[in-house]
Amino acid sequence: MIDINFQKQIAFIKEIDKLKYIQRKTSLFNSNRHENDAEHSWHLAMMALVMSEQSNEKVDLLKVIKMLLIHDIVEIDAGDTFLFDTTKSHDNTEEELKAAKRIFGLLPEGQAEELITIWEEFEAAETAEAKFAKAVDRLAPMMQNDSNNGGTWKEFDVPYETVIEKKKKIKEGSEIAWDYAKGLVDDFYQK
Amino acid sequence: MIDINFQKQIAFIKEIDKLKYIQRKTSLFNSNRHENDAEHSWHLAMMALVMSEQSNEKVDLLKVIKMLLIHDIVEIDAGDTFLFDTTKSHDNTEEELKAAKRIFGLLPEGQAEELITIWEEFEAAETAEAKFAKAVDRLAPMMQNDSNNGGTWKEFDVPYETVIEKKKKIKEGSEIAWDYAKGLVDDFYQK
Numbered sequence: 001m002i003d004i005n006f007q008k009q010i011a012f013i014k015e016i017d018k019l020k021y022i023q024r025k026t027s028l029f030n031s032n033r034h035e036n037d038a039e040h041s042w043h044l045a046m047m048a049l050v051m052s053e054q055s056n057e058k059v060d061l062l063k064v065i066k067m068l069l070i071h072d073i074v075e076i077d078a079g080d081t082f083l084f085d086t087t088k089s090h091d092n093t094e095e096e097l098k099a100a101k102r103i104f105g106l107l108p109e110g111q112a113e114e115l116i117t118i119w120e121e122f123e124a125a126e127t128a129e130a131k132f133a134k135a136v137d138r139l140a141p142m143m144q145n146d147s148n149n150g151g152t153w154k155e156f157d158v159p160y161e162t163v164i165e166k167k168k169k170i171k172e173g174s175e176i177a178w179d180y181a182k183g184l185v186d187d188f189y190q191k
Numbered sequence: 192m193i194d195i196n197f198q199k200q201i202a203f204i205k206e207i208d209k210l211k212y213i214q215r216k217t218s219l220f221n222s223n224r225h226e227n228d229a230e231h232s233w234h235l236a237m238m239a240l241v242m243s244e245q246s247n248e249k250v251d252l253l254k255v256i257k258m259l260l261i262h263d264i265v266e267i268d269a270g271d272t273f274l275f276d277t278t279k280s281h282d283n284t285e286e287e288l289k290a291a292k293r294i295f296g297l298l299p300e301g302q303a304e305e306l307i308t309i310w311e312e313f314e315a316a317e318t319a320e321a322k323f324a325k326a327v328d329r330l331a332p333m334m335q336n337d338s339n340n341g342g343t344w345k346e347f348d349v350p351y352e353t354v355i356e357k358k359k360k361i362k363e364g365s366e367i368a369w370d371y372a373k374g375l376v377d378d379f380y381q382k
Contacts, residue, residue, distance in 0.1 A: 006245060013234070014220055020230045038230035038233045039230045042230065042232050045260055046207060046260055050203060070240075107241060180197070
């Protein structure tokens, strides 16, 4: 006789396998193979793990890692929205909230509430943890684009000012990461 | 002028992108698409996040998640060794230790030491955290095989006793996970 909470956790674990099919616009380093949301989320969690000392404010690392592991799970239902998409907002909150409630809702009630709250905290980008997690999420594709001769900046003809506008919030999470990231953009657009 | 520790962290983050190319024998749920080590590591970290209450002993969740995020990084150099491989041990420690030292060695010294130590703790499977992390790592492919009409058990004609022998250590990390996992094996081999 298997515990009901355990059964719910198993159902959730099976459901989130679908994140491995959600393709991002960004490609792997030095590659044209597009990245999926699951491997992207792993990479961001690793970045937080090794870079947390670069956060402007002291952060609860476990919370940052939780945010990054779960931040794209809503895309199983809502799909990936490209940061530089000019027709659809990146933050399609209503559709994503519905997705969060359905998917995290597979878990036991207390866990579902915890993960929805953490996901909302990430989206709001107001706490130290959320600001740093957002900085990491914004930095990774810039490093990938840099390795891919401009990557999505070039592919979608994104103007320099748009990249800076969309990315400058990195500074709120990590000054040093922003210095580095802005350098990558400046180098590419000077060429 | 960018900090030297930050530069080392960036070099490490770029290097571990290669984990996304390491293919496992196991396929995604209800699929014949093979899984890569990065998305596998993400999925295990998520399992630990939602299932830590199922550990036999109380665990430090952050440490368990660190173990699972990094546990396969050595395979960038050493390659994936299949659990049921009859010609090569799954624990090719010498080759893997060399890989750990090279890859984690890209980080600032203190961080490199921390991650090598955590990886060794995982491999030794003696602490509560390592036993639970190992249980999660062994459970995931069993769930995948169950969803894929036997998956690698069927593909490689693995005898029932071998599966039980290789997997029974799940019980040391989580009794409830082992009851569930053994049930999956029994169901498949009865068919």
